[in-house]
Amino acid sequence: MNTTSRNLQTIVFVLIAVGMIALALGGYLTSLSRIFLNPLIEVQAWVYSRFQVAQDLLRAPQDMARLQQRNAQLEAQVSQLQAQIIELQQQLTEARILSALVDFARANPENRYQAAAVIGRDPSPFLRYIIINRGSDDNIRRGMPVVTQQGLVGRIDAVTANAARVQLITDAASVVNAKIQPSGAQAVLKGQASGDLLLDLIPQGVSIEVGNLVLTSGLGGGYPPNIVIGQIAGIRSQPQELFQSATVQSVADFNQLEIVLVIVNFRPVNIEPLMPEGNQP
Amino acid sequence: MAILMAFLVFIPFLVIQIGILSNLPLLQGYPDLILLAILSWSLRPEVRTAWQWGVIGGLLMTLVSAMPVGVYLLAYLLVVAIARLTRRVVWRLPFLTMLVMTILGTFLTEGLSLIVLQLMGRDLSIRFVFGTIFIPSVLYNLILAIPTYALISELAKWVYPVEPIYES
Numbered sequence: 001m002n003t004t005s006r007n008l009q010t011i012v013f014v015l016i017a018v019g020m021i022a023l024a025l026g027g028y029l030t031s032l033s034r035i036f037l038n039p040l041i042e043v044q045a046w047v048y049s050r051f052q053v054a055q056d057l058l059r060a061p062q063d064m065a066r067l068q069q070r071n072a073q074l075e076a077q078v079s080q081l082q083a084q085i086i087e088l089q090q091q092l093t094e095a096r097i098l099s100a101l102v103d104f105a106r107a108n109p110e111n112r113y114q115a116a117a118v119i120g121r122d123p124s125p126f127l128r129y130i131i132i133n134r135g136s137d138d139n140i141r142r143g144m145p146v147v148t149q150q151g152l153v154g155r156i157d158a159v160t161a162n163a164a165r166v167q168l169i170t171d172a173a174s175v176v177n178a179k180i181q182p183s184g185a186q187a188v189l190k191g192q193a194s195g196d197l198l199l200d201l202i203p204q205g206v207s208i209e210v211g212n213l214v215l216t217s218g219l220g221g222g223y224p225p226n227i228v229i230g231q232i233a234g235i236r237s238q239p240q241e242l243f244q245s246a247t248v249q250s251v252a253d254f255n256q257l258e259i260v261l262v263i264v265n266f267r268p269v270n271i272e273p274l275m276p277e278g279n280q281p
Numbered sequence: 282m283a284i285l286m287a288f289l290v291f292i293p294f295l296v297i298q299i300g301i302l303s304n305l306p307l308l309q310g311y312p313d314l315i316l317l318a319i320l321s322w323s324l325r326p327e328v329r330t331a332w333q334w335g336v337i338g339g340l341l342m343t344l345v346s347a348m349p350v351g352v353y354l355l356a357y358l359l360v361v362a363i364a365r366l367t368r369r370v371v372w373r374l375p376f377l378t379m380l381v382m383t384i385l386g387t388f389l390t391e392g393l394s395l396i397v398l399q400l401m402g403r404d405l406s407i408r409f410v411f412g413t414i415f416i417p418s419v420l421y422n423l424i425l426a427i428p429t430y431a432l433i434s435e436l437a438k439w440v441y442p443v444e445p446i447y448e449s
Contacts, residue, residue, distance in 0.1 A: 120300045120303065121299060121303035122347055122348075123298050123299050124346050125306070125309050126348075126403075127348060129346075129347045131299065157347060165347060167347070172405060193405045193409055193410065255304075
C-alpha cells in the first residue's frame with residue numbers, strides 16, 4: 001500500500017514537473033516566474049555587489065601596488081614612444097630638407113656642394129651671421145657662397161677646422177651684385193639693419209615690376225652667376241634721382257635655416273688690385 | 282680656481298646664447314648671458330677676479346662673433362669697472378643694483394657696438410636700433426638678470442667661502 005502510494009506520488013510529481021517545464025517552455029510561466037525571479041535577482045545582485053566590495057577591500061593593497069607598477073611601466077612606455085615620435089618627426093623634417101637639397105644639387109650639376117648644419121647664430125643683435133658645422137677640414141674656404149634649395153643665403157666669412165661663420169645676405173654689411181629678370185638690368189643688393197633686402201643702383205630707364213626675379217649677376221667675382229635671391233616686393237622710383245631702388249623678398253627663410261649647402265668649387269675673385277686707386281676701399 | 286670657473290661658466294652660457302637664445306629674438310634684441318655673468322660676478326664683494334672674468338668673457342665673445350676685435354673686450358672691461366665702482370658705493374640691495382647695472386651694462390655694450398659698426402660704415406639708424414634692438418635687449422637681459430645673479434652668487438660663495446671669525 002505504502003509503495004503504491006509513493007509511486008503514485010512520484011508519478012504525480014514527475015507529471016507536475018514535466019507540466020511545469022512544458023508550460024515554461026511554452027512561455028506560459030513568464031509572468032509568474034518574473035514575480036518570483038525579480039526579487040531574487042535583486043537580492044542576488046545586492047549580495048554579489050557586497051561580496052565584490054568586500055573582495056576589493058581585501059585585495060586593494062595588492063592590486064593597488066600592481067596597478068601602480070603597471071601604470072608606471074605604461075607611463076614610461078608612453079614617454080619613450082613620445083620621444084621616439086619627436087625624433088622620427090625631426091628625422092623626417094631633416095630628410096625632407098636633404099631631399100630638397102639633393103634635388104637642388106642635381107639641378108645645378110656645375111657646382112660641387114658640401115652640406116652643413118646650422119649650429120648657431122652670432123650673439124650680437126647688430127650682425128646677421130650663422131655658424132655652420134663644417135670648416136677647413138671639409139675644404140670650406142673663406143668667400144665660398146652658401147645656398148639652400150631655395151636660393152642664396154650668404155658667404156663664408158671665417159673658417160676654423162670644424163666650423164665656419166657665414167655672413168647672411170641680410171647683414172647690413174653684405175653687398176651682392178645682382179640682376180633683375182626679365183629685364184636683365186644690373187643692380188646691387190644690400191642687406192639692411194632690419195633684416196630686409198634693398199636692391200639699389202637700378203638705372204632709371206629700366207622697367208621693373210613687383211614680382212620680377214632677382215638673381216646673382218656674377219659681376220665682381222664674389223658670387224657665381226644665376227643663383228636665385230628673391231623677388232621684387234616694392235619699387236621706389238623718384239624722377240629726380242639717378243637710380244631706382246626696390247625692396248626684395250628673399251626666397252630663403254633666414255629664420256628657419258637648418259641645413260645649408262656650401263659651393264666648394266667656387267673661388268671668389270679679388271678684384272681690388274684691378275680697381276683704380278681712388279675707388280679702393 | 283676662479284679663472285677656471287670663468288671658462289666653466291662662460292662656455293655653457295655661450296652655447297646657450299648662440300644656439301638657443303639667438304634664435305629667440307625679442308623684436309631684434311638678444312640677451313647677453315656673458316655680460317650678465319660678468320656683472321653678477323663683479324658685483325659680489327668677495328670676488329677678486331672680476332677683471333679676469335671680463336677679459337675671458339670678452340675674448341670668448343670675440344672668438345664667436347663677427348663683431349670687430351676688441352669691442353666686446355672693451356665693453357666688458359668698462360662694465361667691470363663700473364660694477365666694481367658701484368659695489369663700493371652701494372653695498373646693500375644687491376638685486377636692485379644688479380638690475381640697474383644690467384640696464385647700464387646693456388646700453389654700454391650695445392652702444393659701443395653701434396658706434397664701432399657705424400664708424401666702419403654700416404648704415405644703422407639710431408631710431409631703429411633703439412626701438413628694435415636696445416630696448417628689447419634690455420628687457421631680455423632684465424628677465425635673465427635675477428636668475429643669473431642668483432646662480433653666480435652661489436658660485437661666488439662656493440669659490441670664496443667666508444671664513445668664520447672666532448673671538449679670543
